[in-house]
Amino acid sequence: xxxxxxxxxxxxxxxxxxxxxxxxxxxxxxxxxxxxxxxxxxxxxxxxxxxxxxxxxxxxxxxxxxxxxxxxxxxxxxxxxxxxxxxxxxxxxxxxxxxxxxxxxxxxxxxxxxxxxxxxxxxxxxxxxxxxxxxxxxxxxxxxxxxxxxxxxxxxxxxxxxxxxxxxxxxxxxxxxxxxxxxxxxxxxxxxxxxxxxxxxxxxxxxxxxxxxxxxxxxxxxxx
Numbered sequence: 001x002x003x004x005x006x007x008x009x010x011x012x013x014x015x016x017x018x019x020x021x022x023x024x025x026x027x028x029x030x031x032x033x034x035x036x037x038x039x040x041x042x043x044x045x046x047x048x049x050x051x052x053x054x055x056x057x058x059x060x061x062x063x064x065x066x067x068x069x070x071x072x073x074x075x076x077x078x079x080x081x082x083x084x085x086x087x088x089x090x091x092x093x094x095x096x097x098x099x100x101x102x103x104x105x106x107x108x109x110x111x112x113x114x115x116x117x118x119x120x121x122x123x124x125x126x127x128x129x130x131x132x133x134x135x136x137x138x139x140x141x142x143x144x145x146x147x148x149x150x151x152x153x154x155x156x157x158x159x160x161x162x163x164x165x166x167x168x169x170x171x172x173x174x175x176x177x178x179x180x181x182x183x184x185x186x187x188x189x190x191x192x193x194x195x196x197x198x199x200x201x202x203x204x205x206x207x208x209x210x211x212x213x214x215x216x217x218x219x220x221x222x223x224x
Contacts, residue, residue, distance in 0.1 A: 002029060005102065005156075006081040008072030010065050012039040014089035015048045021087070022052035024095030029085075031055075035075055036089070037068040045089075065153075066174025070167070077159045085156045093154040094195040101156040104192040111161045111187035114147055114179065115154035115194035124196050135214065139176055142221050143183025148191045150179055161187050173213045180221050 007029050011018055018036065025034050036049040040062035049056045057071055073084045085101055087093040097115070104113050118136075121129050132151050139150035153175055165181045167174060183189055 002102070004082040005029060005033065006072075006076035006079070006084050007034045007098075008069060008076060008084050008086045009034070009036045009054070009089050010039055010068035010072065010086070011036050011041065011045050011049065011089035012062060012065075012068070013041050013043050013045060015041070015044045017091035018045060018048045018089045019052050021089055021091060021093075021095060022049070022054050025087075025098065026053070027095065028098040033081070035072045037072045039063060039065070039068040064171035064174070066167070066172070066177075067170040069174065070170075073157070073159060073162055077163060082159055083156055084159055084162070085154075087154045092197050094197060097154070097192075097194045100192050100194065101154075104190060105156055108190050109188065110156075110190040111158040112179070112182050112189045113156040114149060114189065114191050115152040116149040116191040117152055117194060117196040118148050119193045121196050124198060135176070138218060139179050142218065143180045143189065145179075145183035145189040146191075147179055147183075147189060150176060152194070154194055157182075158187075161185070169213075169217060171213060173217045176214060177217055177221075180217075181224070184224065 007025050022034060031053040034054040035057055036054045037057045038046040038049060040059045046056060046058060057075055069086055076084050085098060101113050132149060136147055136150040140147050161182060167177055169177045
């Protein structure tokens with residue numbers, strides 16, 4: 001199973017945590033199967049990624065998390081992998097949860113496995129906890145599939161499914177669009193418990209701008 005799985009890490013201004021993230025992933029997946037997509041970072045993210053031993057893909061300018069995920073997953077597809085595990089570069093996702101995704105997919109034959117922090121959200125800021133509950137309820141209704149933590153970017157996706165979806169979003173809302181379109185297509189979407197980690201990382205999410213994008217996505221989904 002591990003031989004058919006690539007790991008995609010979108011990275012923007014991630015120099016502080018990226019080396020540790022890649023090292024953690026390498027405990028479970030060979031470095032040659034780990035793709036770091038440097039999304040136009042102005043810091044040393046690309047240099048750190050190269051030193052870590054991962055395969056580094058570059059965007060000359062910042063194009064957004066969705067675009068970085070797309071670059072990484074499509075490269076993994078062209079290299080022959082059947083699945084992609086996506087996780088963030090800021091240390092909020094524990095690489096030691098990777099076997100949980102692989103075991104869950106193998107047991108359920110799911111097309112999309114979404115990490116779930118809601119079972120034990122210790123340390124999660126109260127506002128984020130509340131917004132995750134609300135957005136997960138909305139996304140679940142739109143996708144016609146129960147997703148307990150729709151805003152969690154820690155996932156495992158069948159690449160054939162990904163390539164079949166007409167995804168249009170390029171920023172954070174792309175992760176919500178993926179769930180909605182996968183659910184509407186009839187794909188098997190399941191959740192797996194993962195650890196909740198919050199430390200000194202600074203979120204790149206812009207509350208007002210990204211909330212607006214999410215609401216536009218919800219509106220557009222009624223016409224798909």
